Amino acid sequence: MDEEERDGDARPAMKRRPTVYQVAEKAGVSIATVSRALRGDGSVAAATRQRVLDAAEELAREQDEAATGGRRRPTVYQVAEKAGVSIATVSRALRDDGAVTAKTRQRVLDAVAELNWSPSRTAMALAGVANDTVAIVFPDLSGPYYANVIAGFESEVVDRGSAVMVLATHGRAASAQMVRDLSTRVDGLVIMDQTIPDKVVGEIAADVPVVLLARPSLPGVASVRTENADSAHKITRHVLGHARRRLRFLGDPDLSPDVRDRWLGFVRAHEDFELPAPEPLRAEGLAPEHGYDAALPILTDNGVDAIVCANDELASGVYRAAAEAGRSIPDEVAVTGWDDVNIALHLSPRLTTVRQPLRSLGATAGRLLFGQMESGTAQGEVLVTEMVIRESCGCEDVPPFYEFPTG
Known part of the structure; x- marks a missing residue:
């Protein structure tokens, strides 16, 4: 047991x-x-x-x-x-x-x-519970991803006259109990990623309205996530279309469902080109330092000509590692990210990435939560992501909504 x-x-x-x-x-x-x-x-x-x-x-x-x-x-x-x-x-x-x-x-x-x-x-x-407050639970709070999701969630909640509680579990052993206790003090709860096991989610959802965020849906529980696999397939095909053949995926597929789906899209694109997909570079997290630590050894060995990153922060760490290894982006190494947070526009060259509607993700979680509180009905939504082509993949700068043909 x-x-x-x-x-x-x-x-x-x-x-x-x-x-x-x-x-x-x-x-x-x-x-x-x-x-x-x-x-x-x-x-x-x-x-x-x-x-x-x-x-x-x-x-x-x-x-x-x-x-x-x-x-x-x-x-x-x-x-x-x-x-x-x-x-x-x-x-x-x-x-x-x-x-x-x-x-x-x-x-x-x-x-x-x-x-x-x-x-x-x-x-x-x-x-x-009846205190006009809802809560959102994250595995962590570092980085622009969480700030944008919170901003969207808060805007939806405050417009409805409620207050917001934010809990970050940080992988604590007592995370499940922390979320259980929180659920008795709020009107509803949004739970992100794999912060607590499905079994505990089910127990909590039997007591109060719950929305799962960036996490696979469960029977009878509302959920919202963004599309990942298809956009990862597109952006990897785009890099392969630049005649790059020594690609690596930077990110740990076991870290979150989103990263896993992006890895699967990376693999599928290689299958389209009848190429084997190399094992992922399993960074310890999703912060810039994790990207730097994982990328520096392979950049020093000249073992890659493209790195497809699980998020923009990892990509920023790759930029630092490439500079130390004397590798030029994109001439020698193409780099792509994910999220399209502010840093993507301030890297040089500017970062080709996949735009996630992060504020909309948070706002949709809030809307679904209040909808469930009103009607008792749990609904699910998947939000669209889009490829944003800039210079780091080897392209000239093009309009932001350009999508490389996938046929």
Whole structure:
């Protein structure tokens, strides 16, 4: 049994607690209405809000009874009645958010103690979720890729009146638990790349709306990614069309699904030319220093005449390595990138690359997330990428939307 399975088995409560989907279904409203009702949004009618609260409490009570063999425990209604306050005031008093006077809060605490009541994890989690906040989870935050995705996501979210939380897992052993905990405090979650295992994604998606970003889709989970394999096929064919025959792909296909698809496009282009595709240069990451470290040995040995990079930052490291090795770009070594971030225009010669709509990627993730919160429907989208020809492949500078014929 692997670590994630043990971790999952050790947390059965995550699977037992009612979800926002169940509350919405029982109350006959949308997930977004549940969120607005639980945070006391004035746009929800009093009768609707009460119906949501009733549904949440009834579901919590049913599951508590199932877990305790049918024994009934005191309810939040009884606490509110004994303290002479509303259910919302009980919630605010327990959160101690400053909106309740000290005298009222003490009255609530006295009622809690007298009834020996403890708020269900479900009720508290639902209250935490309903805070008009959504989150996006990344494996890392270094580099312009993440900044552009965050900018697009934030613009979509802020326009809808919500706040954004950003979490970077950085490969920590506790990443799965970090994301689980975060999911109980937000209205919805975007999870990028392979930050957590599919099994954990499924568990979280059963509780709150989830959108996968730059990651293969899972059944019943919304997703958005960009097209990779076809554009990698095109740009590799373009380089081969310049009569380059000693190409290397720079990037580790095991690092992410996107890099893997770009590698597959590289291989397919070689098959078109009836050439064997050499093994990839497995850089340790996607930063400039990783490109430099991986490229310098083969450039020094004059073993390549073109390097197809998994992103623009790796390509910038190749430029430095080529300069140290005394190799001219593009006369001796053609170089291509991916993303078309700002650095692609400032390298000399300017970098031939594949443009990803990074801000649109983030904005689409936000739109899909809110769409799922409103309708409960998980949708998937694949965004178009396009080859941008500049000078680093050996071409004269041409219009940015030029595409080399692939037939």
